[in-house]
Amino acid sequence: LDNHEYTSSGQKEIRRLLDYLEGLGVDSVTVALPYLMRLVKRSYPRLKARISVFAQIDTVSKARWWADNGADALTLDSLGVNREFDTLRAIRRAVPVELQLMVNNHCLARCPMAGYHMNVLGHSSQANHASGGFVIDHCFLSCTAQKLRTPVDYVRGEWIRPEDLRHYEDIGYTWFKIVERSSPTDVLVNRVRAYSGRRYDGNLLDLVQPFGYDKESKFFWSWRMLWGFSSLRFSFLNRVRHLAARRGWFQKLSGAPVRMENRRLDGFIERFLTRGCRDMDCEKCRYCHGWAEKAVTVDPVFRTECLENTEAVMEAVESGRAWRS
Numbered sequence: 001l002d003n004h005e006y007t008s009s010g011q012k013e014i015r016r017l018l019d020y021l022e023g024l025g026v027d028s029v030t031v032a033l034p035y036l037m038r039l040v041k042r043s044y045p046r047l048k049a050r051i052s053v054f055a056q057i058d059t060v061s062k063a064r065w066w067a068d069n070g071a072d073a074l075t076l077d078s079l080g081v082n083r084e085f086d087t088l089r090a091i092r093r094a095v096p097v098e099l100q101l102m103v104n105n106h107c108l109a110r111c112p113m114a115g116y117h118m119n120v121l122g123h124s125s126q127a128n129h130a131s132g133g134f135v136i137d138h139c140f141l142s143c144t145a146q147k148l149r150t151p152v153d154y155v156r157g158e159w160i161r162p163e164d165l166r167h168y169e170d171i172g173y174t175w176f177k178i179v180e181r182s183s184p185t186d187v188l189v190n191r192v193r194a195y196s197g198r199r200y201d202g203n204l205l206d207l208v209q210p211f212g213y214d215k216e217s218k219f220f221w222s223w224r225m226l227w228g229f230s231s232l233r234f235s236f237l238n239r240v241r242h243l244a245a246r247r248g249w250f251q252k253l254s255g256a257p258v259r260m261e262n263r264r265l266d267g268f269i270e271r272f273l274t275r276g277c278r279d280m281d282c283e284k285c286r287y288c289h290g291w292a293e294k295a296v297t298v299d300p301v302f303r304t305e306c307l308e309n310t311e312a313v314m315e316a317v318e319s320g321r322a323w324r325s
Helices: 008-024 036-041 062-067 084-094 114-124 138-149 163-167 185-197 213-228 234-245 268-271 287-295 300-319
Strands: 028-031 048-053 072-074 098-102 175-178 258-261 295-297
Touching: 036 048, 062 072, 062 084, 114 138, 138 300, 163 185, 163 234, 163 268, 185 258, 268 287, 287 295, 295 300
Parallel strands: 028 048, 048 072, 072 098, 098 175
Antiparallel strands: 258 295
C-alpha cells in the first residue's frame, strides 16, 4: 500500500471500504499485510480475515504466527509448498484454521522474482500511484522468455493437476483456489469443471497459463492499454503490441503453439509424495527434465519469434531506450 495505510487519508479510505463491505453483508476479506489483518480483527470482528498467497506462508512457524494473531484462513505459498508434502503435513498438523492451496498458478519454481513481482502488480493497480496504473511487467517478460528457452520450466512450476487433488485431500487439504480472475468466463468455467471433475484430457496449459481476451476485444484492449504509456517511444510500444499479439495476451490464439499434454503427466506426482525439492539442485536431479521431454512441445517458429521480440523489449527497458528522451 506504499505505507498509505499509516496516513490519515489512508485510514479513512480503508475504513470507508470496510464499512461499505460490511454493510453489503460480506462475511470475509482477504489481506496480505499483518497490520490490515489486525485492523480487521479489532475494528470489524464480524468479518473473517483470510490471508493472501502474497503473505508467502510456507513454513509451520509462519502459519502458526498468522493463526495465533487471529487469521481465520490461510492461503499457503504455492511456490514454496505445493510439492513439499512433508511441509504440507506439518502445517496441517500445526494450525487449526482453514488452509487453502492455489492449484493453477504458473510461476517459475521458487521464483526469485516473486516478492518483487507482487509489489509491482500491487502498485500498478493502486489508485493515485505515481505509475498511473501502467507498468512494464519486466518480471513477466523474463519469466515467459525463460520458459521458452528451457521448456522444463513448464513442468517444474507449482501447479497441481486435477487428477492429483486426491493426494492433497488425503493429508487434510480440502480448499483449493483456482485463478485467474481476469481470464475470460469460458476459460474459468473450463478450469472449474476440470478440477471439480478431477480429470482433464488435453493441454494442461489450458488450465494454468494466463489467457487473453476474446477476438472482438483485440483492438480495444491492445491500444487502450498501450496508449497509457505516454512517456514511451512509439517504436517500443509497437514492438510490445506485436509481442502481445503473438503471445495471445490481448486476444485468443488460433492454435496452441505450446502444449503440455496433461495425461502424459500421469504419475508425475508420485516422486513428490515422499521427497520434496526445497534443497535439491534441479540440474543434478533432472526428474522434471524427463517428464518435460515426454509431455511438452513448443512450436519452433513461435519460440524463435517470441524470444526475439521479448529480448528486444527487455533490452529497450533495461537500457532505457524505451522511454522518450
